[in-house]
Amino acid sequence: MSVCRFNRALVRTPAASAVDGLRAVDRGAPDVAELRAEHAAYREALATAGVAVELLPALEAFPDSVFVEDPALVFAPGAILLRPGAPTRIGETAEIAPDLRLRFPVVLAMTGPGYADGGDVLVTPDTVYVGLSARTDRTGAAELCDLLAEFGYRGIAVEPPAGVLHLKTACSLVADDCVLATRAVADARLFDGLDVLVVPDGEEAVANALRVNETVMIADGFPRTRALLEERGYSVTVLKLDEVMKLDAGLSCMSLRWHDPARP
Template sequence: MQFSQALVRRPAPSCAAGLTSATLGAPDYPRTLLQFQAYCDALRSLGVELTELPALDAFPDAHYVEDVAVLTPEFALITRPGAPARRGETVHIEAPLAKHRELLPMQIGRLDGGDVLLLGRRFFIGLTARTDAQGIAEFERLVKPFGYSVQAVPVSDGLHLKSVVNALNEDTLLVAQALVERPEFEGLRCIPVAPADEYAGNTLHVNGTLITPAGFERVHELLAPLGLPLLVLDTSEFRKMDGGLTCLSLRF
């Protein structure tokens, strides 16, 4: 989980027109930009060099760059987003990523990067409304030659797997309570998050620090025994659009 670089995309003025299942109202654009800048500053403070891509007003969700690609040391897999309205975003991420990695484009199925969690050489992929079995099979076909395994994880609640499950270190997951007993996570330490605090399950480990959403003190207390610094950020405007900390950057 040591990162030196990341790609981010500036939110567009149209960001309130994006896809969401939340009922928290529309995001305030100036506040969205302030929170985006704080996020970028946080990554830079942890030693990550950022490349900021321009806003795409025609694609109001395009600043959630993690959904359109999955990065490993060997390749950048270009996904096939589950929402048809987002598929046009992929062409805009290919050129920036091609400077750093071989591109592996998906051809069939549906898969969002927000459903993909990498732990060592294992990919856990959420089977969700945005990612289907055909997409997972296509993903596995592309990554298997590089020595990666793939495990599908059914997710009934939450937009993406990483909305509710994230890695805190090599053998510890922060997991929504409903998924703690999933057999796919056998052998891993799972720290359960109560339903009321599930949004904070989207906590991001960057270079020895945990970046976590503000307003979830109970989760902050769960994280404290790990002995890692906590960097707490306000993500209220992204939450209104089903967005979180992991999906705002492509880290490598």
């Protein structure tokens, strides 16, 4: 089955405290009402794509907690609790752990001392790539690869180009055999055996796309990338993400997605 095939997802309501969220580049604080509207449209897009979406409550103590992909990974066999690299986020793991234990028969957990963010993890059919970054160190990547092996996945650490916040800031899987990536990531040749579709110059921020079933979701405002994807035969859904992107985030960050074989 395709690794882009999903029928369940967990998301979390944006907190009012998101105005204090982490920002590597300060584009101003997000408007919380608009952020929640963007999040609602994202949930609707997932549902339209065939995914049953479960909404978790906001966590006001954690401004970045809307980005549920960073503290955990989920697969059909089970989940892995991570250790986010930002000190203000490490407590998010304990918050989401009970929700995952309710839904998965097996939940593994990193114990440290290393760190790993889910935003640095790109899952392909043959390999799970773990990007080294300011949020994912070598020790954490090594521990995560060991945990992935318990689920039968081959994990390898890769080093994205300088200046990439998370691996998936600059690339995303748009088909089992194709990665959408910035030119810098494409030139780094991180992905053996995969076709790499290069984002047009000037549209690098759209590299964090999200393939869900038959749809590739991208941020609004990147017409050349949309045209490139549609020329390749992809069905593209465009979503407004102005407030989300103020928090150095994108489409993949906002959900934990998996395929539940027990669900039609």
